[in-house]
Every structure is written in structure tokens, then in C-alpha cells.
Amino acid sequence: MKVARPTLPDAPGRRILVAAWITVALFVVVALPAALGASAFEAPVAIYGLASLGVGFAVWIVAFFRAAARTTRGDDIVVASWVFLQDAAPGPVRRHLLGAAAAALVITFATAVGSPFVWLADLLPLGWCALWSAWHGTFPARRPPSPLAPRGRPHAAPRSRAKQADDKPTQGTASGGHRGRPGK
Numbered sequence: 689m690k691v692a693r694p695t696l697p698d699a700p701g702r703r704i705l706v707a708a709w710i711t712v713a714l715f716v717v718v719a720l721p722a723a724l725g726a727s728a729f730e731a732p733v734a735i736y737g738l739a740s741l742g743v744g745f746a747v748w749i750v751a752f753f754r755a756a757a758r759t760t761r762g763d764d765i766v767v768a769s770w771v772f773l774q775d776a777a778p779g780p781v782r783r784h785l786l787g788a789a790a791a792a793l794v795i796t797f798a799t800a801v802g803s804p805f806v807w808l809a810d811l812l813p814l815g816w817c818a819l820w821s822a823w824h825g826t827f828p829a830r831r832p833p834s835p836l837a838p839r840g841r842p843h844a845a846p847r848s849r850a851k852q853a854d855d856k857p858t859q860g861t862a863s864g865g866h867r868g869r870p871g872k
Contacts, residue, residue, distance in 0.1 A: 708784065709784070712792050720795075720799060723803075755818070763828075785816055
């Protein structure tokens with residue numbers, strides 16, 4: 689009986705898909721022995737957690753600026769489509785990237801007893817999702833504003849200096865000055 693191997697889709701950004709799964713594989717290799725009590729893996733899991741946090745932060749920054757650039761060019765990018773790939777990625781790409789993120793989360797919960805540093809590794813898998821969609825995602829064009837929609841808060845007419853002077857509280861009034869009983 690022949691077992692079919694899972695394959696990555698032939699889609700743009702395939703390297704990001706590979707990086708997501710390599711990240712998960714390294715996470716398993718480092719976190720699982722630490723969770724099982726192998727003291728030799730305490731330092732590697734801490735190093736992996738900190739490195740994953742640093743790389744994840746860099747990936748998120750690149751993804752953010754790329755998504756912001758696409759937004760200024762007219763793409764309507766919202767968090768659900770940018771990070772969670774809702775309507776932004778083909779089904780196989782979405783399954784792989786979100787599958788890698790879900791696998792990392794499961795690994796984190798399963799191995800958290802071994803080291804607190806495993807929590808730092810969860811930033812990177814979702815960062816790969818954001819990076820893929822920022823570079824290769826399909827987003828609808830922003831709609832122009834409706835001519836009937838209000839365009840911000842209406843501005844009040846400027847007041848004259850004489851009117852502003854009349855508005856200042858004087859001593860003995862409820863809004864300023866004397867606070868005691870009258871006559872004291």
C-alpha cells in the first residue's frame with residue numbers, strides 16, 4: 689500500500705511555506721525533549737524561544753510595512769485577511785500556513801511544562817502568515833468614500849476674543865474661585 693506524502697502547493701511564496709514548516713519541525717526537536725525532562729535541552733529551548741521571538745518580530749515588522757504599502761496603493765487590507773488569510777490566500781496555502789501556526793500552538797501547550805520559553809515561539813508562525821499575505825495575498829480594492837457619508841466631525845466656527853473672555857470663570861461662581869459658604 690502506497691502512502692501519499694503531503695506536498696506543498698505550487699503557489700507564490702512557497703519559500704515562506706517551507707520556512708513555516710521548518711520552524712515547526714525545529715520547535716518539536718527542541719521543545720519535546722525538554723518537556724520530557726531532558727535537562728540537556730533546557731538551554732537549546734531557551735535559545736530557540738528567544739531566537740524565534742527575535743526572528744518573529746522582524747518578520748512581523750517586514751509584513752506590517754509591506755501591508756501598509758499595499759494599503760496606500762489601494763488594497764483594502766484588514767487583519768482577518770492579512771494575518772488569518774481570510775479570502776486572501778488559496779485554500780492549500782491557507783491550510784499549510786494556519787496548520788503550521790496551529791501545530792506550533794499545540795506544541796506550546798503540550799511542552800509548556802518543560803520550559804517557559806516555548807511561549808516565545810508562537811510569534812513566528814503567525815508572522816509567516818502575515819508575511820505571505822503581505823507579499824502574495826489577494827485583497828479587494830478600497831472603495832472610494834460615499835459622497836453622502838459625513839467626512840469627519842464638523843468644525844465649529846472660530847470664536848472671537850471677546851466671546852472667549854466672557855467664558856472665563858470669575859471668583860465666587862460655581863465653576864471657580866470661592867468654594868466655601870457665602871460670607872466666609
